[in-house]
Amino acid sequence: MNAPTRAWKRSGALMAGAAFGLVGVGLTAAPASAHTPVWTVTCSEVTVDLKAYSPNVTNTVTVTVDGKDLLPVEAFGREFSKTLQLPEHKAEVKVRLVVKAGDGDRFSHDETKTAPVCETPKPSETPEPSDTPSTEPPSSEAPPAPEPSTPPLAETGGSSATPVIAGAAAAAVAAGAGILVVTRRRRAARG
Secondary structure: OOHHHHHHHHHHHHHHHHHHHHHHHHHHHHHHHOOEEEEEEOOOEEEEEEEOOOOOOOEEEEEEEOOEEEEEEEEEOOOEEEEEEOOOOOOOEEEEEEEEOOOOHHHOEEEEEEEOOOOOOOHHHOOOOOOOOOOOOOOOOOOOOOOOOOOOOOOOOOOOOHHHHHHHHHHHHHHHHHHHHHHHHHHHHHO
16 A cells, blocks of 8 residues: 555544544534423412423423322423413412423423412501691602512523533544645645
8 A cells, every 4th residue: 555545544534533523512412402491480370381302202291289280290292381370379389390201210300399478468558548648758668579580591502511512623623624734734745
């Protein structure tokens, strides 16, 4: 085997390695946005928003309030989105979301949140209209702040695997540049 043939085989092997690296980067990037369960609970409702589940399997979702079904087991495919009204309650209630992903327990989700009591003004706190101006200064008390809830984050496509993917892509680009330099030097030496 002569030297130019060996050089081309080495270059071909390097290019194939770079191509496999790029394919690997593409495969590891695909699941970055998979299985996104987002749900919020207020004093009066539960909002469930499930995205990026596998449509090729049967996924199920259930919502219970203090152990009683608010949403009995419901099957869904790729996405599920629904807002459910909570029954009136005079004390805090426990709301439980159970998502069973058909493609493995690691993608399932089981979480419990607390729904506070909705505040209503008491009859004695409601001011009666009066024709005479009040001599009392206006109240400086601020209304109670609503209970903080975690808003759903924007789906950006980023994940904890992003640095690994970026590193693999940089390695593939560096390998391609190296192949290009070696090929040009060999051509210049022959020509």
